Amino acid sequence: MPEEDLVELKFRLYDGSDVGPFHYSPTATVGMLKERLVSEWPKDKKIVPKGASDIKLINAGKILENGKTVAQCKAPFDDLPKSVITMHVVVQPSPTKTRPEKKIEEEEEAQQRSFCSCTIM
Numbered sequence: 665m666p667e668e669d670l671v672e673l674k675f676r677l678y679d680g681s682d683v684g685p686f687h688y689s690p691t692a693t694v695g696m697l698k699e700r701l702v703s704e705w706p707k708d709k710k711i712v713p714k715g716a717s718d719i720k721l722i723n724a725g726k727i728l729e730n731g732k733t734v735a736q737c738k739a740p741f742d743d744l745p746k747s748v749i750t751m752h753v754v755v756q757p758s759p760t761k762t763r764p765e766k767k768i769e770e771e772e773e774a775q776q777r778s779f780c781s782c783t784i785m
Contacts, residue, residue: 671734672748675701675721678711678755685748690735694721694728701753713755722752 674684683704688697698716705712713719721728728737728751738749 671738673697673734674748674750675753676750677706677709677753679709681706682750683753688734690733690738692734693730694732694734694737695730697721697734697751698730711755714757718755718757720754720756722754723749 669690670687671690672685672687674682674686676682683701683706686700686704695716698719698721701719701721702713702716716730723737726737
């Protein structure tokens with residue numbers, strides 16, 4: 665694919681630092697962007713995604729869907745020549761489905777401690 669047809673993207677992380685810029689084909693999907701972002705994630709960050717499903721990409725105020733292509737996600741004002749598109753990255757770990765036993769026991773103890781034995785006459 666000719667260089668002029670590629671889209672240049674960079675990803676803004678939660679602390680204001682950037683990953684990229686990288687060149688992508690307009691037919692690349694958001695899922696592909698997330699996979700590359702996970703592989704290029706800086707090792708010195710406190711928050712690290714475990715996989716692409718832990719990442720949400722935001723462009724022009726919209727959360728991008730995995731099946732959409734880069735061309736479908738571009739905002740109209742991004743058509744300027746040689747412009748770099750900045751996508752914001754939100755790391756949101758997948759919720760766990762099971763609660764650890766220790767946490768359940770702690771919650772039960774807290775409920776027992778908050779029991780009030782007051783009598784009103």
